[in-house]
Amino acid sequence: MSAFVCRHTWRSGPDTGKRCNLGPRMEDGFCVFHSELDEERPYPADISALLEERARRGLSFENFRLPDAKLRRINLTGADLAGVDLSGVDLSLSQLMKAKLAKADLTNAFLFGANLQESDLSGAFLLGADLAEADLFGASLREAEAFGADFRRANLAVADCSGADLSEATLSEANVNGANFTSAKLADALLDGVDMSRAASKADLTAE
């Protein structure tokens, strides 16, 4: 029996032009990481180790879909996860320092206590995500869609939140020292215990 080859062809990274050989196979002929099916995915038991190894070797995560994956305490430092579907993923206590998460879908993701220092979350979808106690020191949240996200007690010091939609978000007791909120939307956001005077620039606190 021949080995399963996923229908996805890498368009970036060291395997450019080659077919993906990850498994297990899904009904649509893609692997569990590239399948476009909207159903529960049978992720391999060692998914965290597998993803950590890919990150360490600088391999691509292009078009990865990891909805609802349990990746607690995973170490993806510096990994390029731009545009990856991480909706509903459990990334609590994970190491995502300097990770590239631009345009990633982190809708309803669980990121409690995650280390996201200097990560790139520009344009990321953080709707309803839980980032309580997360360390976002120096992270870029530029133009991020974080409507209703929970940033309570998070460290947003020197983070770039310019143009981010933080409407109805919870920022209670968050550290915003030196953070940039230029053109950020904070309508109906919870800001109790937040010293906005310490932010580098002010935000738009009015609803549209």
Add this chain to the structure above:
Amino acid sequence: MLDDDLDRERRRIEDLRHRAKRRLEECTREAEGLQSRGTRTAGDGDATGTAEIERRVQKVRGRARHYEDLVSELESGGDALAAEVLLARLQGPEVDLLVGEVERNRDLVVQRTTALLRARDRHRALRHRWTELAEKIRLLRQTRGLPEARSAPVEFRINVAPANYVQQPDGPTYREVSDVIHHLGL
């Protein structure tokens, strides 16, 4: 030293457990608050408002389940969890940084060695040129009956002595420097 690291990790896990538990309590309170609001809204006959509140209650409860799971993991993990987390930390970014550092340092060693050998060759070339000049001067004086030289000959040997070598805190010892100069034939 390893015990200290493990102890630190245990304390960190304990701190995280407290924080997660606090969040769990917040979620529970929030769900209860929303629930009682929902009851009032239902009493007022506001079906849309009730449905919206119910959706939010479900969401908060879903979040609470995450925290329950996390607290339970942090509570039951004990030493094994501390060891696992420490292992992940030891194998984590610092290892990658070290690998990068080794690469950079390897290049640095090659660069500095090249510079050192170039300096040695320059030193040899200077000595050779000096010898040529000194020989010409000597010959000229000797053949033309000119007065003897008054300047002292140049010392080309590189003398490093414990008295004139100041070791930097992170620098090589006198012995190491002396050995390298000896190997370079200077």
